[in-house]
Every structure is written in C-alpha cells, then in structure tokens.
Amino acid sequence: QVQLVESGGGVVQFGRSLRLSCAASGFTFSSYGLHWVRQAPGKGLEWVAVISFDGSEKYYAGSVKGRFTISRDNSKNTLYLQMNSLRAEDTAVYYCARGGSPYMDVWGKGTTVTVSS
Amino acid sequence: DIVMTQTPLSSPVTLGQPASISCRSSQSLVHGNGNTYLSWLQQRPGQPPRLLIYKISNRFSGVPDRFSGSGAGTDFTLKISRVEAEDVGVYYCLQATHFPWTFGQGTKVEIK
Numbered sequence: 001q002v003q004l005v006e007s008g009g010g011v012v013q014f015g016r017s018l019r020l021s022c023a024a025s026g027f028t029f030s031s032y033g034l035h036w037v038r039q040a041p042g043k044g045l046e047w048v049a050v051i052s053f054d055g056s057e058k059y060y061a062g063s064v065k066g067r068f069t070i071s072r073d074n075s076k077n078t079l080y081l082q083m084n085s086l087r088a089e090d091t092a093v094y095y096c097a098r099g100g101s102p103y104m105d106v107w108g109k110g111t112t113v114t115v116s117s
Numbered sequence: 118d119i120v121m122t123q124t125p126l127s128s129p130v131t132l133g134q135p136a137s138i139s140c141r142s143s144q145s146l147v148h149g150n151g152n153t154y155l156s157w158l159q160q161r162p163g164q165p166p167r168l169l170i171y172k173i174s175n176r177f178s179g180v181p182d183r184f185s186g187s188g189a190g191t192d193f194t195l196k197i198s199r200v201e202a203e204d205v206g207v208y209y210c211l212q213a214t215h216f217p218w219t220f221g222q223g224t225k226v227e228i229k
Binding site for chain 1 (some may be wrong): 219
C-alpha cells in the first residue's frame with residue numbers, strides 16, 4: 001500500500017545539524033511532489049518545504065529558509081531534509097507528505113526532533 | 118505570508134449534532150488559473166493529519182459524506198452534518214495557492 005516512513009529524528013544540540021529521511025513505497029515516487037510539515041509539541045501544523053517531482057523546484061517556509069535543504073533521490077524512493085543551525089524552536093514532529101494537485105494526500109507517521117542546549 | 122484564521126478554536130458538540138468550522142484567509146485564495154486551493158485536514162489524537170477536503174469542496178477518497186466544504190475567495194467553511202465519536206480531533210484548513218503554504222491554527226472538536 002501507499003506508505004511514507006520518516007526516520008533520522010533524535011536529540012541534537014543547539015546549532016548542530018541533522019538529516020531526516022522519508023522512504024516511500026506503493027506509488028510511483030518520481031511522479032509526485034513531496035512536502036515536509038512539522039508540529040511543535042502541543043502546537044499546530046507548520047508547512048516547512050516542498051520539492052517538485054524531479055527536484056527542480058523547491059520552496060521553503062521563511063522560518064527555515066537558508067538553514068534547511070529539501071532534496072530527493074528518485075532512484076532510492078527517498079526524500080530528505082537537511083537541517084543545519086538547529087534552534088530550540090525547530091523541536092517538533094516532522095512529517096513527510098505526498099503532494100497532490102495541490103494538497104497533501106498521504107502522510108507518514110512522523111519523526112521527532114528535539115533540539116537541546 | 119497569508120494568515121489563515123479559524124473559528125472557533127474549540128467546538129464541543131453533542132453526538133449526532135452538526136458542527137461547523139470557519140476559516141478566513143488574509144488574502145484571496147483564487148489562483149491565477151482560477152482554482153482555489155483550500156483544503157481541510159483532520160488530525161485525530163496521536164495520529165498524523167489526514168486529508169478530508171481539497172479545492173474547497175472536493176471530498177478525498179474514503180471520506181464520509183457527512184463532511185462537506187464550501188466557500189470562496191477568503192471565507193471557507195467545513196461542516197460535519199452529524200458528529201460521530203470518531204470525528205474527535207483537531208481540524209486544520211490549509212491554503213496552497215500561495216507560497217509559503219499556511220495552515221490555520223486548528224479547531225479542536227470534542228464531544229460534550
């Protein structure tokens with residue numbers, strides 16, 4: 001079945017880096033745009049970034065622009081989020097989601113990132 | 118960035134009764150191609166979000182017909198015709214017309 005599985009979360013020190021992955025299965029990965037969305041503890045959803053089906057277009061939320069990089073490897077059916085210069089406010093559950101036209105129709109279960117001093 | 122404002126933020130509802138959530142955007146969500154990319158998502162406790170409605174009023178696959186969406190321009194509404202126990206959770210509107218995409222703050226639906 002269609003599935004997205006995030007990994008790579010954990011506890012990281014303030015100012016350090018972390019790379020999240022999202023492994024996809026059950027659909028033609030290279031045909032879809034993909035998103036990262038995060039949710040801070042007890043808070044609402046925040047859209048983070050999107051990448052087009054072929055990786056040629058990328059857009060970011062202002063809060064992460066210049067620090068986070070979204071990328072994909074269509075040969076591995078995997079989406080990535082490289083997070084640099086991490087701050088306390090980046091602490092959240094990070095979800096990957098498949099892009100529709102345009103909406104987000106399939107979501108992973110999320111991976112938790114905790115930025116600690 | 119476009120600000121999405123949902124009301125109410127909390128909605129206690131009696132089982133079997135209707136519920137309505139409003140979402141207002143700070144700018145028109147009509148895209149240059151004429152479409153309006155406003156969707157609604159449900160997040161049940163402890164679960165990831167789930168797409169309910171896209172392009173204002175289109176129910177996503179598998180979504181019960183008690184959920185309906187309406188609106189235009191800057192004002193949108195999600196209605197649940199008869200609330201069931203499984204509808205408990207937080208509901209978010211999302212605009213995907215302009216980058217960056219933005220969510221409403223969320224409306225918590227709970228049973229009275």
